[in-house]
Amino acid sequence: MVIVSSRLGPNDAAEAGPFGAFLRQFRKNRVGVVGAVLVILIVASAIFAPFVVTHDPTRIMVGPRLAPPSLDFILGTDQLGRDTFSRAIMGSRIPLLAASVSLSSALAVGLVLGLIAGFGPRWLDNLLLLVFDTIRSFPSIIFALAMIALLGPSLASVILVIATTSMPIYARVVRTQTEAQRSSEYIAAERSMGAGTTRILAVHILPNVLGPLMILVSMDVPAVIAVEAGLSFLGMGVRPPTPDWGAILNDGYNYIDRTPWLVIAGGIPIVLATLGFTFLGEALRDIFDPKLRKDL
Amino acid sequence: MKDILGSLNRRTLLRAGAALGGGVIAGMPLSRAIWAAQGKVLKVRADGDVYTLDPGFYVGFGDIDVTNCIYSKLIKYKPGSEWGWELEAAEKIEQVDPTHIRFHLRKGITFTGGHGEMTARDVKFSFERVIKHNSPIKPDWGPLDHVDIEDDYTGVVVFKTPFVPVWNVALPFGVGHIVSEDAVMKATGNGSSFGLKPPAFSGPYVLAELKAKQYTVLTRNPEWSGPKPGFDEIRIIPINDDKTAERAYKAGDVDFTRISLDSFATVKSNPPAETEIEEHSSLRYYWIGMNIDHPKLKDINVRKAIQWAINVPQILDAAYAGQAEVATGTVPPSIVGHRESALIPPEGDLAKAKEFLDKAAVSDLNLTIDCLNESTYSTIAQTVQAQLSQIGITVEINVQDSGSFWTLGVESEGDRWKEMQLSVMYFNGLPDPHYATSWWVQDQVGVWNWERFRSDHFDELSAKGVTISDPGERAKVYHEMQDLMEESGAFRFLTYGGNPVMHRTTRMKAATLPDGRPLFLDFKPV
Numbered sequence: 001m002v003i004v005s006s007r008l009g010p011n012d013a014a015e016a017g018p019f020g021a022f023l024r025q026f027r028k029n030r031v032g033v034v035g036a037v038l039v040i041l042i043v044a045s046a047i048f049a050p051f052v053v054t055h056d057p058t059r060i061m062v063g064p065r066l067a068p069p070s071l072d073f074i075l076g077t078d079q080l081g082r083d084t085f086s087r088a089i090m091g092s093r094i095p096l097l098a099a100s101v102s103l104s105s106a107l108a109v110g111l112v113l114g115l116i117a118g119f120g121p122r123w124l125d126n127l128l129l130l131v132f133d134t135i136r137s138f139p140s141i142i143f144a145l146a147m148i149a150l151l152g153p154s155l156a157s158v159i160l161v162i163a164t165t166s167m168p169i170y171a172r173v174v175r176t177q178t179e180a181q182r183s184s185e186y187i188a189a190e191r192s193m194g195a196g197t198t199r200i201l202a203v204h205i206l207p208n209v210l211g212p213l214m215i216l217v218s219m220d221v222p223a224v225i226a227v228e229a230g231l232s233f234l235g236m237g238v239r240p241p242t243p244d245w246g247a248i249l250n251d252g253y254n255y256i257d258r259t260p261w262l263v264i265a266g267g268i269p270i271v272l273a274t275l276g277f278t279f280l281g282e283a284l285r286d287i288f289d290p291k292l293r294k295d296l
Numbered sequence: 297m298k299d300i301l302g303s304l305n306r307r308t309l310l311r312a313g314a315a316l317g318g319g320v321i322a323g324m325p326l327s328r329a330i331w332a333a334q335g336k337v338l339k340v341r342a343d344g345d346v347y348t349l350d351p352g353f354y355v356g357f358g359d360i361d362v363t364n365c366i367y368s369k370l371i372k373y374k375p376g377s378e379w380g381w382e383l384e385a386a387e388k389i390e391q392v393d394p395t396h397i398r399f400h401l402r403k404g405i406t407f408t409g410g411h412g413e414m415t416a417r418d419v420k421f422s423f424e425r426v427i428k429h430n431s432p433i434k435p436d437w438g439p440l441d442h443v444d445i446e447d448d449y450t451g452v453v454v455f456k457t458p459f460v461p462v463w464n465v466a467l468p469f470g471v472g473h474i475v476s477e478d479a480v481m482k483a484t485g486n487g488s489s490f491g492l493k494p495p496a497f498s499g500p501y502v503l504a505e506l507k508a509k510q511y512t513v514l515t516r517n518p519e520w521s522g523p524k525p526g527f528d529e530i531r532i533i534p535i536n537d538d539k540t541a542e543r544a545y546k547a548g549d550v551d552f553t554r555i556s557l558d559s560f561a562t563v564k565s566n567p568p569a570e571t572e573i574e575e576h577s578s579l580r581y582y583w584i585g586m587n588i589d590h591p592k593l594k595d596i597n598v599r600k601a602i603q604w605a606i607n608v609p610q611i612l613d614a615a616y617a618g619q620a621e622v623a624t625g626t627v628p629p630s631i632v633g634h635r636e637s638a639l640i641p642p643e644g645d646l647a648k649a650k651e652f653l654d655k656a657a658v659s660d661l662n663l664t665i666d667c668l669n670e671s672t673y674s675t676i677a678q679t680v681q682a683q684l685s686q687i688g689i690t691v692e693i694n695v696q697d698s699g700s701f702w703t704l705g706v707e708s709e710g711d712r713w714k715e716m717q718l719s720v721m722y723f724n725g726l727p728d729p730h731y732a733t734s735w736w737v738q739d740q741v742g743v744w745n746w747e748r749f750r751s752d753h754f755d756e757l758s759a760k761g762v763t764i765s766d767p768g769e770r771a772k773v774y775h776e777m778q779d780l781m782e783e784s785g786a787f788r789f790l791t792y793g794g795n796p797v798m799h800r801t802t803r804m805k806a807a808t809l810p811d812g813r814p815l816f817l818d819f820k821p822v
Contacts, residue, residue, distance in 0.1 A: 058682075059682075060614065060678070060679060060682045065613070065614065065617075079558075079614065079671070079675055080614055080675060080678060080679065081614075149700070152694065153694070153695060234669075235669040235674070235695045235697075239692060239693050239694070239695070240674055240677065240678050240681075240693045240695065241678050241681065241682075241693075251671075254537075254539040254671040255539075256543075257559070257562065258559075258562055
């Protein structure tokens, strides 16, 4: 009852295996391909940022302050004379780090709690649901601002806030999927053959809930990038002088009349990253979600 | 929207329609006609939030911008390019001798809410409560002893020793406001601070609405018997960041604002339409403060290393586009007691800084610097961070919003003062050196003295400085006080900034003090 294998026809599997079939379907989705290219470019620029930057992104040079784009400074300089291009490239690391750490933490915790809620006793399910709903009942941006006011602005605070607010969503999805599987006949058969809870969860239930979860996570990445940039824009994200898209946008906003390239340098990467991850997420959803598959 | 609909009725609609139609027929441009139809509303930017409306316990100058309009003082500052004062609630006021000031109140000034006419008892109550309740801003009253009442309208302010700043600091400013004894006692029980809820008003305006960090609306006081101010309503919008305020001005949200020094040249060369720009020198002073009581900064050699590592002109280039002058202390030019130069040269000296650090025998020093969440302060903090890295000090920047920042070093607000290390600071000034130094007496440690600087000699000089009327002799005292501050290593003076302002000429004739601060009561509609 693994979703991926159940969707492949016998000929597909014989010709190229599950991955080949996935690639074949993915290539048909042009928007998805554009998204994948953007994501690859952004991730690559984050990984290889130290080799791509043309200047030290934190080095202050008062001389070329707010300089326009030139051969020396491709996207000009900010109010402290720092190279904006280098800051934008290095700045890609923070949102991607925030997204990967916060969402993987939320996923891990949500998965465990969701499985417990879905497979555990009713009272524990009710208790966990109460916790999930309590966390979700706070407007996320207000919750973020309150948490950061308590913890102080830092990347760790941003990650903690995003992980905390995302976790209940994943946990609820896992719980619903687990509950659905729990009462199915094949689980009852497994149980009658003497399989323990751990085996049932690990071998049967987990693979079935992972697919929808991965789609959910990929769709959440752009939201996390936007939240992280938003908090940094408000001065509640990473601390100066760490390069970050939101911080660049904030610097640029103060000089928008004179030096629009600062806002462009901070804004364009956010747009491209959110578009890239959204396109990619939607393509994955189209492929993995049976209700939306075009070939069904 | 609810407010707008709530205030809209048939009469106002007809009145507005008639005014609008009349204006357009009279050849007035449509925008002007619409403005006239709305009533005369002054929309101004304040550079700080309103923290309290109790003038005896004011926190920032943003508070005073409002209290000036809703209470009366014996005297008030006169707008113009020279510092001076004029009578407000007083009909007559005179310095009888160095420790006595006799005043005679104008008759017929009433407090709202049925709290009666303003009398000398209210003046006595208002002035003495600042000392009695140990207000954080009690240095404004210096050696005030008490107020004698001679009759309902006449009283004598008595000082223990002469207090020269009384005419520049106490009477025309914050602590000089007169509140109703009856109303305040009923509201508080003991005369202590009433915070943001004024129990009665005595000025030309009353508080109609206050939304923290959003706006303050003042409307005409129907019981006001004095000269009528020009505007029907004043809307004060707090915008901490100058650059944000510039954009608000361009968008038409406010018609008066200060401009950042950084963008002054640009705005001056290409001003917004129908705008007048005025250039004023500022009495504000900026510095990098160091908490002497923090274990990492206890050693004076560490503090001196930081002082010498900070290159002030570099900071001013980055934060003010080189438009601001280097400060020599807390007393600005044009005020008695201004020093010609600081003890440490503005450029500092990295070799000397390293020597001090070696003497302190510290390595891998990690410090934090707190600053306001505004572009100027963040830029200053980042430049200091880069400069201190040159002598091996790592600095982490804590950007704080104004509410959090302005309580950092206040002991009554918690223990955060213990964690405070470096901070990008500024205080606003008044035209007397006492106001630029009195915050660092030992009584103010943990109140406004966040560096926790202590010096018996400084306290003696502070007490002496206010008694001397000879400017030359007085200057020597304040020079020495600033020397002591600098020698403590707890201060690196940066600049006095500047105070260019702009206003819309189609809306008002602005009235400012010599340092550019607005006097809303004296603004005239056009």
